[in-house]
Amino acid sequence: MVPLDDRDRAIIALLARNARATITSIAKDLKISDVAVKKRIEKLERRGVILGYRVAVNPKALGYETIAIVGVNAEPGKVIEVADALARRPDTTFVAVTSGDHEVLAEVWARDSKDMLAKIKEIESISGITSVYPAFIVDVIKHHTCVPEEFVSKREKQASDTTGSR
Numbered sequence: 448m449v450p451l452d453d454r455d456r457a458i459i460a461l462l463a464r465n466a467r468a469t470i471t472s473i474a475k476d477l478k479i480s481d482v483a484v485k486k487r488i489e490k491l492e493r494r495g496v497i498l499g500y501r502v503a504v505n506p507k508a509l510g511y512e513t514i515a516i517v518g519v520n521a522e523p524g525k526v527i528e529v530a531d532a533l534a535r536r537p538d539t540t541f542v543a544v545t546s547g548d549h550e551v552l553a554e555v556w557a558r559d560s561k562d563m564l565a566k567i568k569e570i571e572s573i574s575g576i577t578s579v580y581p582a583f584i585v586d587v588i589k590h591h592t593c594v595p596e597e598f599v600s601k602r603e604k605q606a607s608d609t610t611g612s613r
Contacts (some may be wrong), residue, residue, distance in 0.1 A: 455487060458488060497522070513562065517554075520577045523566055528574075529550075533551060538556055539553045540556060541558075549580060553570075560583075
């Protein structure tokens with residue numbers, strides 16, 4: 448765990464809410480200089496806390512009507528090889544080695560159900576895979592790609608306590 452002070456946490460919380468926030472707007476919210484915010488963000492990036500800035504998209508708006516979380520089991524000693532093969536696929540948006548029912552989980556996007564079934568067949572043919580368990584997503588209730596809401600809400604409160612009058 449990387450040690451963070453309250454201002455670092457507040458910067459992360461503000462960027463989690465709006466990754467397009469300007470250094471000036473963050474500085475104004477935290478009542479510190481633009482230079483201080485810029486240096487802190489650069490330090491958070493160097494330390495591997497902030498990995499990048501991303502856009503969240505609606506898959507359906509891009510023509511991807513079918514999304515599945517695919518559980519995969521692999522031959523002994525082949526888990527990383529299988530995960531790497533899945534990560535190289537252009538239709539996966541997330542791949543992780545896990546514990547539990549499946550050794551690897553992957554999120555796969557497809558144009559429709561027929562396209563997804565073809566993709567599942569391709570995945571089944573990857574060397575080292577012993578079984579594939581697709582779970583088609585019917586409805587997304589929550590999708591948050593940054594930090595847990597509890598981090599954001601706690602840090603925003605701390606930031607207002609830190610920057611408020613004393």
